[in-house]
Amino acid sequence: MNIEDLAVRISDLASFDGYQLECQPIPGEIEVLQITVGDFDELPTYVSVTDTQILCVTYLFTEDEVKSESRSEMLEEMLELNIPIPLSSFAKIGDRYVIFGALSNASGIEDICLEIITLTENAVESITALEDFLN
Amino acid sequence: MSVLKKIMTAVRGGAREVGELIVDSNGTRIFEQEIKDAETHLRKAKQDLTDVMAKQMQAGRKVESLKNEITEHEGYVAQALEKGNEDLALEIAEKIAQLEVDLAEQEEVHKSFSGHVVRLKDLVKKTERQLKDYERQLSMVKTTESVQKASAAITDNFASSNSKIISAKDSLERIKERQQNTFDRLAAAEQLEAETSDKSLEDRMKAAGIGDPDENSANAVLNRLKAKQK
Numbered sequence: 001m002n003i004e005d006l007a008v009r010i011s012d013l014a015s016f017d018g019y020q021l022e023c024q025p026i027p028g029e030i031e032v033l034q035i036t037v038g039d040f041d042e043l044p045t046y047v048s049v050t051d052t053q054i055l056c057v058t059y060l061f062t063e064d065e066v067k068s069e070s071r072s073e074m075l076e077e078m079l080e081l082n083i084p085i086p087l088s089s090f091a092k093i094g095d096r097y098v099i100f101g102a103l104s105n106a107s108g109i110e111d112i113c114l115e116i117i118t119l120t121e122n123a124v125e126s127i128t129a130l131e132d133f134l135n
Numbered sequence: 136m137s138v139l140k141k142i143m144t145a146v147r148g149g150a151r152e153v154g155e156l157i158v159d160s161n162g163t164r165i166f167e168q169e170i171k172d173a174e175t176h177l178r179k180a181k182q183d184l185t186d187v188m189a190k191q192m193q194a195g196r197k198v199e200s201l202k203n204e205i206t207e208h209e210g211y212v213a214q215a216l217e218k219g220n221e222d223l224a225l226e227i228a229e230k231i232a233q234l235e236v237d238l239a240e241q242e243e244v245h246k247s248f249s250g251h252v253v254r255l256k257d258l259v260k261k262t263e264r265q266l267k268d269y270e271r272q273l274s275m276v277k278t279t280e281s282v283q284k285a286s287a288a289i290t291d292n293f294a295s296s297n298s299k300i301i302s303a304k305d306s307l308e309r310i311k312e313r314q315q316n317t318f319d320r321l322a323a324a325e326q327l328e329a330e331t332s333d334k335s336l337e338d339r340m341k342a343a344g345i346g347d348p349d350e351n352s353a354n355a356v357l358n359r360l361k362a363k364q365k
Contacts (some may be wrong), residue, residue, distance in 0.1 A: 028288025030281055039313045042306035048285040052274050055282065059289075060302035093286045124310060127303045134304055 001105065001112075003031040003049055005022040009099040009109045010035065016113040045116045054103040056115055060122040065134050074133035081129065087115060089124045099123050138272040142279050161276060170269045177262045184255040191248035198245050205231055230350040 001009075003025065010023045010033075019038040026032040026046070033047040045058045067075060078090045078097075088101045099122055101115045125135075208231045215224035301309075340346045 026288050026292045028284065028291060030284040030288060032285045032288050034292075039292075039317070040310055042301060046285060046289055048281060050278055050281045053278070055278070055285070057282075057285070065302050065304070096286075104271060107335055124307065127307045130303060131307065134302070 001049065001054070001107070001109075003033055003047070006047065006049070006054075006109075007111065010113070013109070013113065016110075017117055021116065035116055037117050040108050040120045040124065041125045043120055045077055045119050047112075049105065051105075053105060054107060054112060055100060056103070056112075056119050057091075057093070057100040058100050058119050059121060060090075060097045060099055060127055060130075061134060062097070066097075067133055067135055070133050074130060077133070078082050078131065081126070083123070085122050085126070090126070099126055113128060142275060146279065146283075149343045159260055163273060163280075166273055166276075168271070170266065170273065173262060173269060177259065177266060180255060180259050180262060184252065184259060185247055187251045187255060191245065191252055192249055194241055194245035197241045198238065201234055201241055205234050205238065208234065 007023050007025055010021050015019060015021070021035055021037055023033050023035045026034055030048060034044045035047060035062060036044045045056050045070055047054065047056050049055075082089050085099075088099050091098050091100050101119050103111060103115055107115075212224050212227045212231070215221075215227060224291055337346070
């Protein structure tokens, strides 16, 4: 599935699992789709498609939001939480902490929507859990 | 050095074109060519393997048939000897000697083909493993590149749309507020609904003279005062 297909199919869905999904393509060297779930406007998911996988990434916070004195404690906490979080994992891109999920290119639209919704819910859950480590 | 380690070094160094740094100055293109070449080699090796396996089977069949022929002729020698025909027996024995030479030759050929098959099978396995490894490495490099490019596009988009990137805590605050609003609205609607239905029930009860009497009615006041005087 490529980005255009995905954008069209998500727009066609009125809602999924009770959530309204809104998508907006972002221009650039590689095509990215910004998708917001329901009321979670502040935590959009960015979807890109490569040869092997569909990557869904939600930005959590930047390095300078992290309280420096408890940084390593937070990192350890994130490693511990990585497995219990369903379908998503923590990662870092540049100076930004992210939560992401990767799917096979052969995934159906329902799998992708489920992934994006789960990712958004996990993002809210994670920031709530890690709030004490943030400025 | 492992490809993951190379990626780590490149990303730490702030590289934007990881492919160039890791696999080739032409990015991932040459690496993809290498994979194609390896695939061609693999196909060729598999063809060779099937050819050699066919030849091995042929040699195997020849060995079998020679062995049968030898056994057969050994029987003939015994029969000739039984009949006292020593000359014929010698002639058959000569034939057997020739067959044994052929057999030894064919066995050598068979052995050589078998060795070849083993070597080719090893080669195929090795090439397959290498191909898998190349593909795995390429996929890692390409994913890194893709994530970096996507991330750049997202950052550029933020910059161009002038949308302020708010902190995670603020995001959370807003989301929670919105959720609380929704929740409050729902709760208020429920309460209103409950009150309306309670009220209408009360009204109907009162009309039917059921329940508490109206405390402000003249009768109620009089009763209260009478009770005080006692």
